[in-house]
Amino acid sequence: MKKVGILVGREKTFPEALIKNINERGNGEVVAEYLKLGGIKHDAPPAYDLVIDRISHEVPFYRATLKRMALEGTVIVNNPFWWSADDKFFNYSLASKLGVVVPRTVLLPQKDYIQGITSESLRNLEFPLDWQAIVDYVGMPAFLKPFDGGGWKNVSKVNSLEELWTEYDQTGTLCMTLQAAVDFEQFVRCYCVGQEEVMIMAYDPRKPYLSGEQYIHNPDYLSPNLADRVTKDVRTLCSALGYDLNTVEFAIKDGIPYAIDFMNPAPDAELASVGEFYHNWITNAVTDLVCKRLSEQCERPRYRWDALLNPAPIKTEAVASRTEQQSRTIVPNAEAKAAKAATAAAEANGVTDERKSKTTSRSGTRKEGRSKTT
């Protein structure tokens, strides 16, 4: 008998449906249940074959437990090591190397630092920060958002340098990114399961968050070409990131899907929020994934970070849409070329040009001495 553990936060309908589905499908040979965790012994034997993690990003004890379980060969959905190492800014950069379009994005030094960090500790920081060059590169309006976050927390739209400063001043010790706002005509959020199965969901972010009104069931929302491209981009991103369960969000303008959020390894799947159709789809897709992972006669899952950071060339089968089978292999050379092109583009836009637009001398990045007027 194989055991599947579910680790959850407040959500209800998704884990319950999942447990029911897996148990029905498992027919006594696979049993799913909520995990119960207390003190974890460093040499504890494996207790589960597979764990679905929905909450360890909020509970460090869970994350540490899952890493320990991975060491014993338990399959963890999603990879706790990569999830710990990951951040949205790295992911935007990776996406653009892989040919997925992302809005212009800049990583910003933090506004504040933890106690004990003084200006002495921050001598590597440019001071004052060249805000004008940053804004020139990104453009306005823009979104100020954490480099690692979720739930729309600390996300704000700014229309000017002044508004940016006002919002930035409230970000405390969070590390933030500034990203060009896409004035989208369409918006989709896509589930991706097992780095392969994709469900494109029409999504209206202008409706209240978690209201149940955001997700719209409309299979024809995107034109077939756009749906193919989005599917391909979703697979490319999720294969590169190694997440078995994720959502990828695209803001679509002039036929171009801009990937704006794709680090959601515990995506919303609650009935009241995503609606019955998508809730059932994701429950079935994750159940399929569990069955597949449990039946695979593989060696222990590979959690080597170097493998994730320097992946072998990505082969067509992993990334191409099903309808479009032509070969696409990303080789280091092509990546180097892409990086070079990106640098050239950045230079053309003045992002690395020290001489350009150093008119605004607000810093906000060092412990002391930030002033709007300096």
Ligand SMILES: Nc1ncnc2c1ncn2[C@@H]1O[C@H](COP(=O)(O)OP(=O)(O)OP(=O)(O)O)[C@@H](O)[C@H]1O
């Ligand atoms: N570059 C952008 N262009 C247009 N809209 C954006 C952009 N970035 C963020 N938004 C809007 O802000 C919302 C929240 O941003 P984002 O998804 O990046 O944050 P999050 O906290 O990770 O959200 P989630 O709960 O979906 O994980 C998006 O759904 C979208 O409506």
Ligand SMILES: [Mg+2]
């Ligand atoms: Mg989002």
